[in-house]
Amino acid sequence: xxxxxxxxxxxxxxxxxxxxxxxxxxxxxxxxxxxxxxxxxxxxxxxxxxxxxxxxxxxxxxxxxxxxxxxxxxxxxxxxxxxxxxxxxxxxxxxxxxxxxxxxxxxxxxxxxxxxxxxxxxxxxxxxxxxxxxxxxxxxxxxxxxxxxxxxxxxxxxxxxxxxxxxxxxxxxxxxxxxxxxxxxxxxxxxxxxxxxxxxxxxxxxxxxxxxxxxxxxxxxxx
Amino acid sequence: xxxxxxxxxxxxxxxxxxxxxxxxxxxxxxxxxxxxxxxxxxxxxxxxxxxxxxxxxxxxxxxxxxxxxxxxxxxxxxxxxxxxxxxxxxxxxxxxxxxxxxxxxxxxxxxxxxxxxxxxxxxxxxxxxxxxxxxxxxxxxxxxxxxxxxxxxxxxxxxxxxxxxxxxxxxxxxxxxxxxxxxxxxxxxxxxxxxxxxxxxxxxxxxxxxxxxxxxxxxxxxxxxxxxxxxxxxxxxxxxxxxxxxxxxxxxxxxxxxxxxxxxxxxxxxxxxxxxxxxxxxxxxxxxxxxxxxxxxxxxxxxxxxxxxxxxxxxxxxxxxxxxxxxxxxxxxxxxxxxxxxxxxxxxxxxxxxxxxxxxxxxxxxxxxxxxxxxxxxxxxxxxxxxxxxxxxxxxxxxxxxxxxxxxxxxxxxxxxxxxxxxxxxxxxxxxxxxxxxxxxxxxxxxxxxxxxxxxxxxxxxxxxxxxxxxxxxxxxxxxxxxxxxxxxxxxxxxxxxx
Numbered sequence: 001x002x003x004x005x006x007x008x009x010x011x012x013x014x015x016x017x018x019x020x021x022x023x024x025x026x027x028x029x030x031x032x033x034x035x036x037x038x039x040x041x042x043x044x045x046x047x048x049x050x051x052x053x054x055x056x057x058x059x060x061x062x063x064x065x066x067x068x069x070x071x072x073x074x075x076x077x078x079x080x081x082x083x084x085x086x087x088x089x090x091x092x093x094x095x096x097x098x099x100x101x102x103x104x105x106x107x108x109x110x111x112x113x114x115x116x117x118x119x120x121x122x123x124x125x126x127x128x129x130x131x132x133x134x135x136x137x138x139x140x141x142x143x144x145x146x147x148x149x150x151x152x153x154x155x156x157x158x159x160x161x162x163x164x165x166x167x168x169x170x171x172x173x174x175x176x177x178x179x180x181x182x183x184x185x186x187x188x189x190x191x192x193x194x195x196x197x198x199x200x201x202x203x204x205x206x207x208x209x210x211x212x213x214x215x216x217x218x219x220x221x222x223x
Numbered sequence: 224x225x226x227x228x229x230x231x232x233x234x235x236x237x238x239x240x241x242x243x244x245x246x247x248x249x250x251x252x253x254x255x256x257x258x259x260x261x262x263x264x265x266x267x268x269x270x271x272x273x274x275x276x277x278x279x280x281x282x283x284x285x286x287x288x289x290x291x292x293x294x295x296x297x298x299x300x301x302x303x304x305x306x307x308x309x310x311x312x313x314x315x316x317x318x319x320x321x322x323x324x325x326x327x328x329x330x331x332x333x334x335x336x337x338x339x340x341x342x343x344x345x346x347x348x349x350x351x352x353x354x355x356x357x358x359x360x361x362x363x364x365x366x367x368x369x370x371x372x373x374x375x376x377x378x379x380x381x382x383x384x385x386x387x388x389x390x391x392x393x394x395x396x397x398x399x400x401x402x403x404x405x406x407x408x409x410x411x412x413x414x415x416x417x418x419x420x421x422x423x424x425x426x427x428x429x430x431x432x433x434x435x436x437x438x439x440x441x442x443x444x445x446x447x448x449x450x451x452x453x454x455x456x457x458x459x460x461x462x463x464x465x466x467x468x469x470x471x472x473x474x475x476x477x478x479x480x481x482x483x484x485x486x487x488x489x490x491x492x493x494x495x496x497x498x499x500x501x502x503x504x505x506x507x508x509x510x511x512x513x514x515x516x517x518x519x520x521x522x523x524x525x526x527x528x529x530x531x532x533x534x535x536x537x538x539x540x541x542x543x544x545x546x547x548x549x550x551x552x553x554x555x556x557x558x559x560x561x562x563x564x565x566x567x568x569x570x571x572x573x574x575x576x577x578x579x580x581x582x583x584x585x586x587x588x589x590x591x592x593x594x595x596x597x598x599x600x601x602x603x604x605x606x607x608x609x610x611x612x613x614x615x616x617x618x619x620x621x622x623x624x625x626x627x628x629x630x631x632x633x634x635x636x637x638x639x640x641x642x643x644x645x646x647x648x649x650x651x652x653x654x655x656x657x658x659x660x661x662x663x664x665x666x667x668x669x670x671x672x673x674x675x676x677x678x679x680x681x682x683x684x685x686x687x688x689x690x691x692x693x694x695x696x697x698x699x700x701x702x703x704x705x706x707x708x709x710x711x712x713x714x715x716x717x718x719x720x721x722x
Contacts, residue, residue, distance in 0.1 A: 118447040126419060137412060141405060153401065160408050167415045173427025174418055175367065 005053040006125055012046035013132035013166060017108070020139040023159060024104055025097040029082050029151055033075045036155045040070035043162045050169045059169055066165060070158060082151060095146045107138040129170030136163030238292055249296060249303060249362065251286035252311060255279060256355030263348040269333065269340050272347045273326040279351055280315070280322040283358075287315035299429040299436075302364035305717045310498055311361050313576055317490045317583050318354045320691035324587045325350070325483035327688045331594050332481070342386055346481075353379040353487065357495050365432045366414050369499055370407070373463065376492055377403045384480035395472075395479035402462060402472040410459025410499075416452035417503070420444045437506055446512035453516060456503050457523075463496035465550050466557060467527035477546035478599065482590030485542055489549040490583035494575055497553065501560060501721065508563075508722045520561030525654055527554030532661030536668070540599050541589055544669055545582065548625060551662045552578045558655065559640045560721065566643035568718035573706075574636035577699055578625075581633060584695035585621035588614055591687040601669055606678030615674055617692045622670055624699050626663045632702035 019039040026032045044067035051059035095103075111134035116127055140160030144153050168174055241248060259279035266272045290311060296303040303311075329346070332338040353376050360372025381403065385396030422431040424443045430436045437444075462469040477485040500520075507516040531551035538544040556578065559571030592614055596604045607615035624631035637659065644652035 114451065118445070118451055130416070130419070134412065137408065144401065144405070150397075157401075157404055160405075164408060164411050164415075167412060171415050171419050171422070173422060173431075174415070175365070175429050175432055 005049075008049055009046065009053065009125060010128065012042055012049055013129055013170075016042045016046065016162065016166060017132050017135050017139075020136050020143075020159060020163075021101065021104060023143055023155070024100050024139065024146075027097075029149070030079065032152055032155050033078050033082070036159060037071050037075040039159060039162055040066055040075075043165060044071060046166060047169045054172055056173070062165065062169060066162075070162070074158070078151060078154070100142065100146050104139050104142055107142060108135040111135040111138060123172075126170050126172060130167055133163045133167035133170060136160070136166060139163075234292075237289060241289060241292070248286045248289035248292070249301065252283060252290065252315070252358050252362065253355065255283045255286060256351045256358065259283075259351040260348045260355065263351060264345070267340075267344070269329070269343050269347075273329055276347045276350055277319075277322045277326055280319040280354065283354060284312075284315040284319040287311045287358075297364060297435060299433040300365050300368060301362050302433075302435060303362055304435075304720075305713060306720060307361045307498070309572070309576075309713065309717065310494065311358060313579060314357055314361065314491050314495070315354070317579055317695075318357075318487060320694060321483050321486050321490070321583060321587075322350065323688055324486065324590065324691045325481075327686065328481065328483055328590050328594070331686065335594075337387065338481075342388065346383065346386060349379045349383050350483075353383075353492075357491060360495050361498065364434050365429065366417060366434055366437075366502075367432055369434075369502070370411055370414050373410075373460070373496060373499060374407050376495065377407060377463065380476070380480075380484060380488060380492060383484045384476045386481060387479070389479070391475075392479040395475035399472040399476040402469070406459045406462025406469065408459070409455050409462075413452045413455030413457075413459055413503075416448060416455065417506075420448045420452060434502055434506070438509055441506045441509035442511070444506075444510055446510055449507060449510060450514040453503060453507055453514065456500065457516075457519060460496050460500045460503075461523065464493055464500065464553050464557065465527075466523045466553065467530045467550065470527070470550050473550060474543045474546040477549070478540050478542040482542070482586055482593065485546070486583040486586035486590075489546070489586065490579040493549065493553055494579055497556065497560075497575070504560070505720075505722060517561045517563050520557050521651065522561075524554045524556070524558030524561055525651070525658070527551065528558065528655065528658035529554075529661065532658045532665065535662055535665030538665075538669065539601055541593065541601050541604065541673070542586075542599055544601065544666075545585055545589065548662065548666065549578075549582055551658070552582070552625070554658070555637065555640065555655070559636075562640075562644060562647070562651075563722060564643065564647075565715065565718050566639060568721045569714050570636045570640035570643065572714050572717055572721075573632065573702070574640070577632040577636055577702060580695045580699050581621060581624045581631070584692050584699070585618065585625060587692040587695070588617040588621055592618065601673060603679065604673050605676035606674075608674050609678045613689060614687070617689065617696070618670075619674055620696050621692075622666055624696065624703075626666050627659060630700065630703045632699045635703050635706075 016039055019035055019042060022035050023032060023039070026035060044063045047059055047063040047066060051057055051063060112131045115131040115134055137160050140156050140158075140163060143156035143159065147153060147156065244251075246254060256279065259275070263272050263275060263279075266275065290303060290308050329338065329343065333340065333343070356372045356375035356379065358372075360369050360376065363369040363372055378400075381396050381400045384399055385392050417437070418432055421437050421440070421444065422428075423445065424440045425431040425436055441449075458469065462472075465473040473488075477488060480488070504516045504520065507513045527550050531547045531554060534547045535544060535551070538547060552574070556571050556574050559567045559574060592604060592607065592611070593599045595611060595614070598604065607618065624633050627633050627637045641652055641655060644655060
């Protein structure tokens with residue numbers, strides 16, 4: 001049952017997961033953006049491969065959207081924003097790289113344990129894809145939690161959406177409605193995030209989300 | 224006799240009206256807001272667009288109510304059944320009354336300079352987009368479309384919460400956005416899992432995402448994978464409902480956004496998210512080998528209820544206070560649906576309606592109060608009964624209703640829930656009573672000074688529209704005194720459907 005289709009799908013999904021780990025320990029924003037672009041390219045290859053083995057050409061649209069939008073347009077735009085704001089220096093981490101990586105490994109183990117044993121009727125390929133996708137999603141969450149910086153939180157969120165697209169395309173024959181909507185929502189997410197980055201900049205001269213914490217609504221009463 | 228004749232002729236006239244227009248009520252519910260979004264995005268004058276916003280919301284409500292004429296419809300994409308038609312009517316109604324409140328609220332904010340026409344440019348299109356998205360979520364049969372509707376509704380409210388651009392508002396919107404997106408991402412993963420389960424039985428393509436065909440075949444689904452899917456959906460949509468461990472975004476978003484948005488968040492969006500969760504709970508209930516979804520809902524509901532009950536005591540901001548009260552009531556509703564059975568489901572449905580009407584009425588009152596007093600701090604708002612008697616009466620009635628005192632409708636639903644729970648699980652009923660009493664005490668403690676203390680602050684004149692506020696309260700009172708027979712029958716059918 002192990003054929004070339006299975007192996008290549010495995011390789012591509014696996015490389016996405018590996019890139020998720022690489023995202024976790026970057027300490028410069030520009031590097032984070034580059035790794036994210038790489039992950040988006042891996043995603044688009046993976047989706048294209050799924051289109052080929054499932055004989056579902058409409059998935060190619062999703063692949064192209066992922067490649068153009070998340071592989072090039074968004075990283076380029078974010079590069080420009082980062083340069084203009086002058087924040088391409090170090091990222092503040094809540095937790096150090098070592099513990100974060102260990103925690104990430106735990107999350108990968110968790111997603112494999114969750115997804116692989118259930119649903120014996122679903123094809124092994126779909127289940128392994130799901131396990132990979134869930135791992136990418138959880139690592140994206142981890143990245144959003146361990147970084148204070150607004151731009152890296154955006155990247156964490158979009159990396160999480162990469163995992164979602166991987167899962168959606170791995171599910172054989174899932175209607176196109178959903179794929180378009182995912183691509184669409186990424187676009188909206190970007191617009192919203194863009195607005196926020198600028199508003200945060202306007203107010204605080206920083207994109208460090210930690211600076212927002214002192215404005216917790218309840219606390220201002222005590223002053 | 225005469226009134227029934229004129230009523231039936233009016234109904235005949237409305238039915239006649241719909242045959243003349245080229246759209247069905249269902250299409251109008253979806254296309255109306257969409258057209259309004261485009262129109263409002265073009266029009267730059269805020270006074271006119273506020274008026275247009277009211278008009279569009281009113282038409283959508285009319286279309287929603289007209290769904291009653293022909294309440295059965297299904298394709299693989301859209302569905303209208305007894306369950307969602309009642310929520311569509313509730314949603315479009317509260318959206319309509321809130322748009323009236325919003326017009327007077329926004330007018331005041333412009334006068335005082337807290338908002339500028341530039342900031343308001345996209346407020347009205349976003350409002351319509353939110354209504355449209357909630358309607359899409361409600362009438363979706365395709366569970367992917369349901370997800371899209373909720374996601375769009377979330378994004379539009381995020382943008383509206385941040386509209387004041389104060390540091391607090393930006394932080395609240397940011398927090399709401401991050402937590403909301405994470406929730407919605409997990410819900411999407413759950414949706415994919417549900418599709419995977421369904422496509423083994425129903426085959427690939429659209430039918431495997433249609434809720435009603437899934438429900439029919441649910442007993443043949445793989446129970447383990449279905450249970451796993453429900454866990455993701457529960458955490459995902461549960462975040463949007465504001466259930467206790469996932470509620471962190473809710474108080475901030477309510478307190479820092481404009482008050483009309485607090486009203487629709489509490490009154491509508493939480494309901495729609497809970498509706499999504501219930502649809503999936505029904506699928507799980509149809510498959511006996513899955514985890515007990517009811518038990519999970521009971522636990523989460525109780526945690527939310529009691530946690531919010533305690534948190535109410537420490538609130539200093541009046542909108543935050545009522546945001547926690549929303550968490551409390553969503554807990555009650557979730558608990559009711561978790562208990563299941565005809566009576567508890569009936570209570571849950573009724574409580575959903577009553578809470579949404581009452582809480583939006585309270586936010587209407589609170590919005591005007593915060594405007595005349597110029598603050599949301601409870602300690603700075605005192606003696607309303609002396610300075611602004613009409614608002615004080617409105618707020619007092621709202622608080623009496625939401626605290627669950629007779630003769631208001633919230634009392635009816637809570638009483639039904641408690642009596643059905645006492646009969647089946649007395650210990651759980653004790654826990655619910657404890658939570659309700661806790662919240663009751665907090666509301667009285669916090670708000671007695673607001674209503675009856677020494678008057679403080681500027682005795683500014685109110686330029687408010689009281690109509691939406693008292694209309695909602697009248698409805699809640701009427702439901703508490705007497706529920707019309709057709710409504711009861713209808714709730715019974717839906718309650719039986721919910722299992």
